[in-house]
Amino acid sequence: MPLASNEPKAESGLSTQPASEPKVWTDAEFMALPQDGHRYELVNGELIDMGNSGMEHGWIASNLMIVLGGFVRTHKLGVMCDSSIAFSMKNGNRRSPDVSFVAKERLQGLRRLPKGFFQGAPDLAVEVLSPSNTVEEIHEKIVEYSENGTRLVWVIHPDEQYVLVYHSPSPDRLLRLQDALEGESVVPGFSLAVSELFEELDF
Template sequence: LGSYVRSQRIGFTFDSDTSFKMKSGNRRSPDCSFFSKERLQSLGGIPRGYIEGSPDLAVEVLSDANTVGEIHDKVVEYFENGSRLVWIIHPEEKYVLVYRRPEPEALKKPGDILEGGEVIPGFALDLSEFFAEPEL
């Protein structure tokens, strides 16, 4: 995702060290996120500290510690604060839930292509490759 976004010069990707301040005062740090160049320009560039609002794309990678309620609350809050796309990745079960609103729109599995749609035009990821076991 980062390589594609850099090559297309359409925005910036961030890791979980980046904090986004929600209207509620909560700070969220998705595992990976994308913020469009246009939205960052409207903020005057990449702010120091945290970014007001949520990213255009928020990516959460599930762990055993996550609850369904916790993830649902995050998804709802992301959309209430400006996200246009959310991907919830379940590495153990090998699937990605795609959200374009606070309800899942699609379940993508190995053999499917995960696309960025209008949020990250032209981005496509083969989930068979993404979830492939590393060769030792």
């Protein structure tokens, strides 16, 4: 979840708007952005190039997706999504957590998921920190998640090997290696030793 440039790459052919006149992006326009290897979030009318996350970042997110996703699928609790999805916030921003979960109660009546973006925030949002992330950036995302219906946020810090747990814009708990990451009422029954997120390679 790296902090990225406030402008898209010049070669993409995308234009920027004056700060006083932010562009209002439609879902169709956002989805039609060039498939040039870049991932974008839309924040206050500006495209934020999320760049490349790095191998360790991707490994942690993928491992959590495998373990949590397997539990969610087995118990038919809802759906898991990776960072390629964008969630539409009430203020028009499009946010893409590294890992996210949407409970089945919010998907009743659907046989297939939307091809576009999901209206509202996920029930669980997971952000894996990168060295370039700022406190302000992460706080803004957590505030938006909370304001749009997210019930649980996990912020994973690979370098310091801890997880911050949020139910509101202020963290409730700091989990160390000896602790367990719990799904609580959002993903009932799920538990994972924090140490498993940061295991060294053994092969």
